[in-house]
Amino acid sequence: MSDTLKSLSARLVEAAIKAGADAADAIAVQGTSLSIDVRHGKLETAERSEGTDIGLRVIIDGRQACVSASDTRDVTIAEMAERVVAMAAEAPQDPHVGLADPAQLAREWDIAALELSDATPDPSPAELEEDARRAEAAALAVAGVTQVQSAGAGYGRRQIHMSASNGFSGGYERTDRGLSCVAISGEGTGMERDYAGEGRIFQADLPDAAEIGTLAGERAVSRHGARKPKTGAFPVLYDERISSTLIGHILSAINGASIARGSSWLRDAMGEQVLPKGMSLIEDPLRVRATGSRPFDAEGLPTARRALIEDGVLQSWVLDLATARKLGLDSTANAARGTSSPPSPSVTNLDLTQGAKSRDELLADMGTGLLVTSMIGSSINPTTGDYSRGASGFWVENGEIAYPVNECTIAGNLRDMMRGVIAANDARMHLSRRVPSLLVEGLTLAGE
Numbered sequence: 266m267s268d269t270l271k272s273l274s275a276r277l278v279e280a281a282i283k284a285g286a287d288a289a290d291a292i293a294v295q296g297t298s299l300s301i302d303v304r305h306g307k308l309e310t311a312e313r314s315e316g317t318d319i320g321l322r323v324i325i326d327g328r329q330a331c332v333s334a335s336d337t338r339d340v341t342i343a344e345m346a347e348r349v350v351a352m353a354a355e356a357p358q359d360p361h362v363g364l365a366d367p368a369q370l371a372r373e374w375d376i377a378a379l380e381l382s383d384a385t386p387d388p389s390p391a392e393l394e395e396d397a398r399r400a401e402a403a404a405l406a407v408a409g410v411t412q413v414q415s416a417g418a419g420y421g422r423r424q425i426h427m428s429a430s431n432g433f434s435g436g437y438e439r440t441d442r443g444l445s446c447v448a449i450s451g452e453g454t455g456m457e458r459d460y461a462g463e464g465r466i467f468q469a470d471l472p473d474a475a476e477i478g479t480l481a482g483e484r485a486v487s488r489h490g491a492r493k494p495k496t497g498a499f500p501v502l503y504d505e506r507i508s509s510t511l512i513g514h515i516l517s518a519i520n521g522a523s524i525a526r527g528s529s530w531l532r533d534a535m536g537e538q539v540l541p542k543g544m545s546l547i548e549d550p551l552r553v554r555a556t557g558s559r560p561f562d563a564e565g566l567p568t569a570r571r572a573l574i575e576d577g578v579l580q581s582w583v584l585d586l587a588t589a590r591k592l593g594l595d596s597t598a599n600a601a602r603g604t605s606s607p608p609s610p611s612v613t614n615l616d617l618t619q620g621a622k623s624r625d626e627l628l629a630d631m632g633t634g635l636l637v638t639s640m641i642g643s644s645i646n647p648t649t650g651d652y653s654r655g656a657s658g659f660w661v662e663n664g665e666i667a668y669p670v671n672e673c674t675i676a677g678n679l680r681d682m683m684r685g686v687i688a689a690n691d692a693r694m695h696l697s698r699r700v701p702s703l704l705v706e707g708l709t710l711a712g713e
Contacts, residue, residue, distance in 0.1 A: 274428035280346035286323035290429035320604030371567035374560035400478035407482030433565035459484035521588030530650030557613035629664035650679035
């Protein structure tokens with residue numbers, strides 16, 4: 266970790282205490298990003314950014330405030346400290362706000378073991394442009410593709426360091442390399458669009474650009490001629506591409522902030538069956554080569570693998586220090602933060618128990634229904650779990666895909682939906698959230 270960021274975050278904390286703060290923590294982020302987009306085989310946009318951002322939080326008598334800046338001069342740091350102390354003095358008092366006790370802090374970790382950063386040289390703009398060109402060309406080569414809306418490649422390297430007046434100091438580096446392509450089939454009002462994209466920590470793990478472009482083209486062509494599905498109650502299979510959105514609704518419902526407010530459809534469900542028996546949802550912040558991995562959270566607490574849901578039964582909320590104190594519990598080391606905001610609860614890497622059958626076998630089992638590959642908009646009641654979303658995908662008859670569909674709405678109740686969900690075995694192992702395709706019975710479809 267850069268000594269510059271370590272000393273920078275320490276200077277921020279020192280300045281805050283000198284300005285009158287009871288306690289303070291700081292985060293310093295230094296990053297470089299490069300993105301390239303091509304269109305019609307020619308460079309369309311090239312963007313590069315690099316810089317350092319700093320954030321400072323102070324706590325005074327249960328009152329907290331945050332400020333951020335991108336100027337690291339001593340005079341700016343002093344002004345930040347004075348300003349944020351003045352802001353905290355005017356903030357409402359919250360008895361649950363505060364830093365971790367020193368005994369709670371992470372003390373030892375092995376950043377190298379997590380493999381969060383690629384040590385190979387950063388790609389050049391020419392290399393990224395060539396990847397984007399190859400993806401676009403491969404998509405255009407698919408019969409039925411009429412145009413490519415966009416093809417882009419990007420790379421980023423970011424260093425993070427956090428310091429706090431309770432003695433915590435730690436940081437790490439992350440890299441990411443990505444490639445995406447959006448293809449269009451048809452003409453005029455009959456155009457349909459789909460995409461493919463991949464991202465990896467290590468450049469060597471990224472699939473070939475032509476493979477990504479071809480997949481985007483094939484997906485766009487498969488959607489040509491889409492129409493509305495039937496209206497009624499049918500089973501719905503959420504494709505692996507979007508199945509994590511269902512799990513995302515559970516995560517929102519067990520977030521400590523929602524529980525503390527009493528605005529969650531799972532607020533009274535601790536210890537109850539929320540997924541089918543035999544299905545678990547595991548969080549593992551220490552998984553190797555995963556984008557969500559981290560040895561400690563944004564409050565300096567050590568992270569660890571744990572079950573959010575085990576054998577279908579809800580085991581834990583997602584908590585940072587403040588929400589844990591409000592609920593009379595211990596933090597689950599799930600704090601996350603940016604430079605301009607205080608910590609809040611957030612999850613990292615997830616694994617949902619996979620089933621024994623493939624997606625195609627679940628299609629055969631469902632008989633007639635909807636395979637969803639894309640979702641639009643959202644109307645979720647966070648208190649009751651009532652669910653309604655726009656969707657598109659493919660109509661299934663006799664266990665086989667019959668035709669593409671769009672302009673339909675799926676409705677149900679999340680509590681009922683999740684207790685009967687059936688998982689396929691097709692989760693992609695490199696993703697931070699490994700969630701397979703999910704079959705839900707008896708949802709209401711509004712189509713033609």
